Amino acid sequence: MKKAYLWIFWIGLVIVLILFPKIVGIYYTNFFIAFAIMAVYSQSINIELGYTRILNFGHAMFFGMGGYSAAQALSLIPGMPIWGAVLCGLLGGLVLAALLAPLVVRVSGMACAMLHVAFNALFFMLAMKVRPLTGGEDGISGFPIPPLNIAGLISIDMKDPVNFYYFATAVLGLSLWLMWYFTKTPFGQVMIAIRDNPKRVNYLGFKVPESKALVYIVGGAFAGVSGSVYALFQNLFSSDATSGLNSFQPILMTMIGGIGTFIGPIIGSAFFSIVEEVARHYTDRVELVMGVTLIIVILFAPMGFMGFYRKLKAKWGKAPSLPKI
Amino acid sequence: MDPVTAMYVSQGIHGLAYGMILFLVASGVSLIIGMMHIFNMAHAGFFMLSAYFTYQAVAWTGNFWLALLLAPVATGICGMLMERFLLRPLRGSGVIGDLILTVGVGLCIDAAVKMIWGTANKPLDVPKALQGLVHIAGLEYPAYRLFVIGLAVLVLVIMAVLLYKTRIGKIVRAAVSDNDMVNALGINIPLLFTFVFGVGIWLAGVAGAAIAPILSVYPGLALQMGMDAFIVVAVAGFGSLKGAFLVSILFGLMNSYGVQFISQLAPLSMFLFMAVVMIFFPHGFFGESEEE
Numbered sequence: 001m002k003k004a005y006l007w008i009f010w011i012g013l014v015i016v017l018i019l020f021p022k023i024v025g026i027y028y029t030n031f032f033i034a035f036a037i038m039a040v041y042s043q044s045i046n047i048e049l050g051y052t053r054i055l056n057f058g059h060a061m062f063f064g065m066g067g068y069s070a071a072q073a074l075s076l077i078p079g080m081p082i083w084g085a086v087l088c089g090l091l092g093g094l095v096l097a098a099l100l101a102p103l104v105v106r107v108s109g110m111a112c113a114m115l116h117v118a119f120n121a122l123f124f125m126l127a128m129k130v131r132p133l134t135g136g137e138d139g140i141s142g143f144p145i146p147p148l149n150i151a152g153l154i155s156i157d158m159k160d161p162v163n164f165y166y167f168a169t170a171v172l173g174l175s176l177w178l179m180w181y182f183t184k185t186p187f188g189q190v191m192i193a194i195r196d197n198p199k200r201v202n203y204l205g206f207k208v209p210e211s212k213a214l215v216y217i218v219g220g221a222f223a224g225v226s227g228s229v230y231a232l233f234q235n236l237f238s239s240d241a242t243s244g245l246n247s248f249q250p251i252l253m254t255m256i257g258g259i260g261t262f263i264g265p266i267i268g269s270a271f272f273s274i275v276e277e278v279a280r281h282y283t284d285r286v287e288l289v290m291g292v293t294l295i296i297v298i299l300f301a302p303m304g305f306m307g308f309y310r311k312l313k314a315k316w317g318k319a320p321s322l323p324k325i
Numbered sequence: 326m327d328p329v330t331a332m333y334v335s336q337g338i339h340g341l342a343y344g345m346i347l348f349l350v351a352s353g354v355s356l357i358i359g360m361m362h363i364f365n366m367a368h369a370g371f372f373m374l375s376a377y378f379t380y381q382a383v384a385w386t387g388n389f390w391l392a393l394l395l396a397p398v399a400t401g402i403c404g405m406l407m408e409r410f411l412l413r414p415l416r417g418s419g420v421i422g423d424l425i426l427t428v429g430v431g432l433c434i435d436a437a438v439k440m441i442w443g444t445a446n447k448p449l450d451v452p453k454a455l456q457g458l459v460h461i462a463g464l465e466y467p468a469y470r471l472f473v474i475g476l477a478v479l480v481l482v483i484m485a486v487l488l489y490k491t492r493i494g495k496i497v498r499a500a501v502s503d504n505d506m507v508n509a510l511g512i513n514i515p516l517l518f519t520f521v522f523g524v525g526i527w528l529a530g531v532a533g534a535a536i537a538p539i540l541s542v543y544p545g546l547a548l549q550m551g552m553d554a555f556i557v558v559a560v561a562g563f564g565s566l567k568g569a570f571l572v573s574i575l576f577g578l579m580n581s582y583g584v585q586f587i588s589q590l591a592p593l594s595m596f597l598f599m600a601v602v603m604i605f606f607p608h609g610f611f612g613e614s615e616e617e
Contacts, residue, residue, distance in 0.1 A: 103604065111607030114559040118600040121552070125593050244552075252428060255421045285440060291432030294425055295411060302415055302422035 017169055021162045029165045030233075035273040036172040037230050042250040042257075042265035043179050044222035049251065050260035051183055052215045053195040054104070055113035057247055058120030062093040062220040064127060064242030066227025068134055069093075071237045075143035082146050082158055086171055086228045093224020094217055101213040108198075120244050127239035139238025140231075158232075168229050175225050180262055182218060191215055195260075256297060258306020267305050335466070336581045342470040342539070344577020345477030349532035350550055351557040351569045352484070353525030359501045359564020360521055362420070363412065366427040369551030370434035371526045375400040375533030376542045377438055380447045389452040389538075397530030404526025408519045416515075431547070439544050447542040473535050480531055481570070488566070497521060501564055556599050562612020572610065 021029040041063060048054040069092030070085040080088075100119065107115060127134045134140065148156045148167060158164050182188060190211055193201045202208050231237040240246070249272075250265070257268025272290075279289035301308035354368050375396045382392035407430055415422045455469040488494035500507045500517060508514040533546075540546065557576060561568030576595060583591035602610070 107603065107607045109607075110559075110563070111603050115600060115603040117555070117559075118596045118603060121596040122593060122600065125596070129589075248428075252425060255425050259421060285436055287432050288436035288440065291429045291436060294429030294432065298422050298425045298429065299411070299414060302418035304421070 017173075018166075021165055026161055029161060031273065031277060033165055033168045033229075033233055035269055036169060037226050037233065038250065038253065038269040038273065039266045040172045040175045040179075040229075041223055041226040042253045042269050043176060043262075044219045044226065045250045046254045046259065046262075046265045047179055047183065047191075047222075048215055048219040050254060050264070051188070051195060052191045052212060054212055054216055054219075055109065056104075056116050056216070056219065057113045057251070058116030058118075058123070058244070059219075059223055059250060060242045060244065060247040061120055061123045062096055062223035063227040063230070063246065064123065064237075064239075065092040065096045065220075066090065066224030067231040067237040067241055068127075068140070068227075069224065070228030071140040071143050071231045072133070074146070075140060080146060082148050082167070082232070083171075085146075085232060086225060089224045089228020089231070090221050091224070093227065094221040096224075097217040097220025098213075100220075101216045104216060105209040105212040116247075117244060120242075120247050124239060124243050127242045134239060135237075137239055139236055139240075141236040141238075143235065145232060145235060164233070168233060171225065171229055175222050176266075179218075179222060183262060187211070187214075252294070254304075256294070256304050258304035258309075261306040264304055264306045271305070332585075336585050337578065338466055338470050338474075340578035340581030341574065342473045342577070343580060344574040345474050346532045346536050347550075347553055347557055347577055348570050348573035349477055349480060349535075350529045350554040351561070351573055352566055353528040354554055354558045355561065355564055355566060355569045356501075356528075357522060357525045358558065360497065360504065361412075361518055363423045363427070364420075365525070366424065366551075367407070367431035367434060368427075368526070368529055369547040369554060370431040371400050371404055372529040372533040372550050373438060373542075373544070373547040374403065374434055375530035376537040376546060377442055377447070378530075379534040379537045380442070380449050380542045383449060393531075393534050396534045397527050400530030400533070401523045401527030405519050405523035408522040412522070413515060413519070435544060435547060442542075444544055449538045449542060451538045469538060473539070476531070476535055480528065484528075484566075553595070556595055558609075560599055560602050560609055562606075562609025565609070565611035568609065568611030 020032060024032075041059070044062075045056060045059045048056045048059075066089035070089040073088040074080050074085050077084075104112060104115065128136055130136075145158050145164075147158055148163075150156070156163050156167075158167060183191070190201065190206055193204075193206075194208055194211060198208050201211075227237075227241070230241065250269075253268035253272050254265040255268070256271060257266065258264030275290065275293050276286055279286045283289065297305075303311075350368065350372050354365060357363055357365050357368070378396035378399050379389075379392045382396055383389055386392065411426055411430065412423065415426060451469045455472050457468055459466045459468045459471060486494075488498060496507065496512055496517065500512075500514065500521075504514055507517075532550075536546075553576065557569055557572045561572040579594060579598070580591065583594050587594070
C-alpha cells in the first residue's frame with residue numbers, strides 16, 4: 001500500500017519536472033537549475049559532514065575543481081561532448097579528494113575543519129593567481145557548449161535553456177539518487193556508525209580511516225559534478241566560486257534543512273534559494289533578510305527544519321531524534 | 326643608522342602593531358570558545374562595528390579619546406544583548422544552532438553597516454597628539470603605532486590581572502575548564518557567560534577603535550580580520566590566551582616582513598603555516614585536546 005503511494009509520488013514528481021519549464025517560464029526554469037546545483041552540492045557536503053562527521057569546511061575546492069575541469073576540458077579539447085565535461089568535473093573533484101584524503105582522514109574534529117579552511121584559502125589564492133589555468137578573477141568564460149549527441153543519431157542543442165534544463169535535471173537528479181543509494185548501502189551504515197562512535201567501529205574490525213577516505217572521495221566527486229554543471233549553466237567559472245564563502249553556504253543550507261538527513265540539504269537549498277529570490281524582488285538588502293531569517297529559523301528550530309519536523313512527530317509517536325553533530 | 330636597519334625596525338613596528346590588534350580580537354574569540362564552546366562567527370563583525378562607532382563618535386564629538394573609550398563599550402553592550410537574547414535561549418541545543426545564529430548575526434551586522442554608513446571608505450584622522458614620528462635612539466617611529474602597541478599591552482595587563490589575581494578571574498578560569506562543576510558550586514553561570522561574552526566583544530571593540538585611524542573604515546574590514554583572527558586561534562589552540570598572544574605577534578611580524586620580501590606569497594604564507602601546524606599539532610600549539 002505504502003509502496004504504491006511512493007510510486008505515484010515519484011511518477012508525479014517526474015511529470016512535474018518534465019512540465020516545469022512549460023508551466024513557469026524560462027526565468028524560474030533557470031532558478032530551478034541554480035537550486036538543483038546547490039542541492040547536489042549541499043548533499044555532497046552532507047554525506048561527509050552529516051553522515052560521517054568529516055568536518056569539511058573547504059568543500060568549494062572540489063566544486064571549483066569540477067568547474068575548472070569542465071570549463072578547461074571544453075575550451076581545450078575540440079569535440080568534447082557535454083557529458084564528457086561533466087565526467088571531467090567528476091574526475092577533477094575525485095582526484096583532488098583522493099590527493100587530500102590520506103592527510104585529512106587522520107586528523108579529526110576541529111583540526112580537520114581548520115585544515116580545510118586553510119586548504120580552501122590556498123586553493124582560492126591559487127585560483128586567483130594562476131591565471132593561465134584559471135583565468136583569475138575573470139574566470140574562464142565563453143567556452144563552447146556542445147550539443148548532446150545520443151548514439152550519433154539525435155543532436156540536442158544545449159544552448160537552449162529548456163533543453164539544458166532537462167540535461168541538468170537529469171544529471172543532478174541522477175547524482176542525488178546515487179548519493180541516496182550510497183547512504184542506503186551497508187557501507188552507508190558504517191558511515192553513520194563512524195559518525196556516532198568511531199572507536200567502536202574500529203573495534204568491530206572496520207577500517208575507519210579508509211572508510212572515511214572513501215566517503216571523502218565520493219563527496220568530492222559529487223561536488224565536482226555540481227561544479228561542472230554550474231560552469232555549463234553559467235558558461236563561466238571564476239575564482240569567486242572557490243572562495244571560503246562558497247564552502248560555507250552549502251553547510252548553512254544543510255544545517256538549516258537538517259544535517260544528517262537526506263532530505264535536509266534539499267529543503268535547505270530550496271529555502272535559501274526562495275528567501276534570496278523573494279528578498280531580491282522586494283529589497284536590495286538581501287544580506288539583512290538572510291541574516292534575520294537565519295536567526296529566526298534557528299531560534300525556533302535549532303536542529304533545522306527536519307529536526308523541527310521530527311520533534312513534532314515525536315510528540316505524537318516514536319521517532320528517532322536527530323543526531324548531534 | 327643606515328636605511329636598511331631603519332626599514333627592518335619600522336617594518337617590525339608595523340608588524341607588532343598589527344599583531345597586537347590581532348591579539349585583541351583573537352583573545353576574545355579564544356575566551357568565548359574556551360568557556361562557552363561557541364565559535365563566534367560574528368566576532369569580526371563586532372570588531373568592524375566598533376570601528377564604525379568610533380568613526381561616528383569622532384564625527385559627532387570630534388574627540389578621538391572619547392570615541393576610543395565609548396565605542397568599545399557600546400560594542401560590548403551590543404554583544405551582551407546578543408548573548409542574552411539570542412544565544413542564551415539556544416544553550417544546550419548543540420553546536421549547529423550557535424554556528425548558524427552567529428553567522429546570521431554577522432550577516433546582519435554587515436548589512437546594517439552597509440545600510441547606515443554606505444559602502445564607501447570612511448577615513449579617520451589620527452588624533453593630533455599622535456601624528457608624526459617619535460625619535461628614539463636615532464630611529465623614527467610612527468607615534469600612533471607605538472600608541473596602539475602601548476594600548477594593547479595595557480589591555481593585556483589589565484586582562485591578566487583580572488584573570489589571575491581576582492576572584493572573578495578565578496571563576497572564569499574554572500569555568501573554562503569545567504563550567505558544569507562551577508555551576509554546581511552555586512555560581513551564576515548564565516550571568517557569567519553574558520559577562521565574559523561582553524568582555525570578549527569589548528576586546529574586539531578596542532581593536533576596532535584602535536585600528537580605525539590606521540586602516541580606513543570599510544565593510545570589508547570584518548572579513549579580513551575575521552580570517553586572520555580565526556587562523557591565530559586555530560594555530561594557538563582553543564582557549565589559550567598565552568598561545569593567542571605569541572601567535573598573534575608571530576603573524577603580525579610574518580605579515581609585515583612577508584610583504585617586504587615575498588609580496589606575492591605573503592597572503593599565502595599564513596595559510597601554509599596554518600596547514601602545516603594543523604597537520605603536526607592538530608590541537609594547535611597550546612590547545613588541549615577536545616573531547617569528541
